[in-house]
Amino acid sequence: MAPPDAALTPDSWLANGIVFIVGACIGSFLNVVIARLPAGQSVVRPRSHCACGQPIAWRDNIPLLSWFLLLGRARCCGRPIPVRYPVVEWLTAGLFLACWLVLPPAVAACGWVFLSALVAASFIDGEHLMIPDVLTVGLGVTGFVLSVLVPALHGQQGGSFLLDSLRSGGGAVLGLLVGSGLVFWIAMLADLTLGKDAMGFGDVKFVGAIGAFCGWQGAVFSVFAGAFLGTAWLGLAFAWKSLLRRGAGPVGFGSRIPFGPMLAAAGALYFLFLGDAVGAWFEKVSVLF
Numbered sequence: 001m002a003p004p005d006a007a008l009t010p011d012s013w014l015a016n017g018i019v020f021i022v023g024a025c026i027g028s029f030l031n032v033v034i035a036r037l038p039a040g041q042s043v044v045r046p047r048s049h050c051a052c053g054q055p056i057a058w059r060d061n062i063p064l065l066s067w068f069l070l071l072g073r074a075r076c077c078g079r080p081i082p083v084r085y086p087v088v089e090w091l092t093a094g095l096f097l098a099c100w101l102v103l104p105p106a107v108a109a110c111g112w113v114f115l116s117a118l119v120a121a122s123f124i125d126g127e128h129l130m131i132p133d134v135l136t137v138g139l140g141v142t143g144f145v146l147s148v149l150v151p152a153l154h155g156q157q158g159g160s161f162l163l164d165s166l167r168s169g170g171g172a173v174l175g176l177l178v179g180s181g182l183v184f185w186i187a188m189l190a191d192l193t194l195g196k197d198a199m200g201f202g203d204v205k206f207v208g209a210i211g212a213f214c215g216w217q218g219a220v221f222s223v224f225a226g227a228f229l230g231t232a233w234l235g236l237a238f239a240w241k242s243l244l245r246r247g248a249g250p251v252g253f254g255s256r257i258p259f260g261p262m263l264a265a266a267g268a269l270y271f272l273f274l275g276d277a278v279g280a281w282f283e284k285v286s287v288l289f
């Protein structure tokens with residue numbers, strides 16, 4: 001990995017800026033994916049158009065900026081543009097830069113693919129309570145292929161490429177199976193004890209995909225940290241609703257909430273920042289058994 005101060009030279013500022021802008025453009029594309037994929041529409045054609053049918057001019061489609069310049073309203077018809085558009089662009093740009101700053105370049109490139117899919121899956125799950133297969137099964141297969149090509153993704157490096165590659169691919173498969181298996185059994189037990197499906201089968205496939213990129217430790221971490229984040233979020237939402245005296249409303253106990261964004265947030269945290277610490281913790285715990 002590059003020495004820490006290498007991130008502060010003028011050259012690297014240029015590289016950092018380019019990574020951020022590219023991330024924003026990918027975020028702009030993810031907005032199209034989020035809007036069209038659940039509806040079964042093509043993500044490449046037709047060109048971006050407003051809800052009123054008018055095509056959107058390039059100057060009104062500049063990532064990071066246009067929403068603010070337009071004050072959140074479409075130029076053609078004045079329809080409000082969902083705040084999701086700038087949020088996804090800024091978020092993706094930030095995640096791209098974070099990958100670039102904290103990970104070796106080849107692993108960062110894998111991270112761009114991984115985190116882009118997590119962003120798209122989160123926002124689709126948030127709106128539709130489902131995650132399309134291409135972002136779960138497709139992401140899992142992609143994770144396996146990238147693990148074989150970039151063994152450093154699972155910390156395998158320094159040996160012969162073939163051996164590193166085999167170990168890394170094995171790590172991806174193990175992560176996929178442990179992640180999917182864990183969520184599958186939690187879902188089964190919840191189904192038996194609570195009599196309702198706490199997690200959908202989409203979550204089973206989604207955590208498998210997270211495991212393909214993060215290994216089994218990352219998959220296990222994502223499930224438990226995701227559950228913690230979900231509980232905290234529900235608690236806050238419930239408190240907020242009570243505060244507004246609107247009653248329990250749609251966040252009442254037992255309602256279906258999207259778990260995908262929580263799993264994704266935990267997976268991203270593990271991939272970017274917590275991998276080493278969580279790995280060391282598992283090492284320590286495994287001594288006890």
Ligand SMILES: [Zn+2]
Pocket residue numbers: 050051052053054074075076077078079
């Ligand atoms: Zn319009």
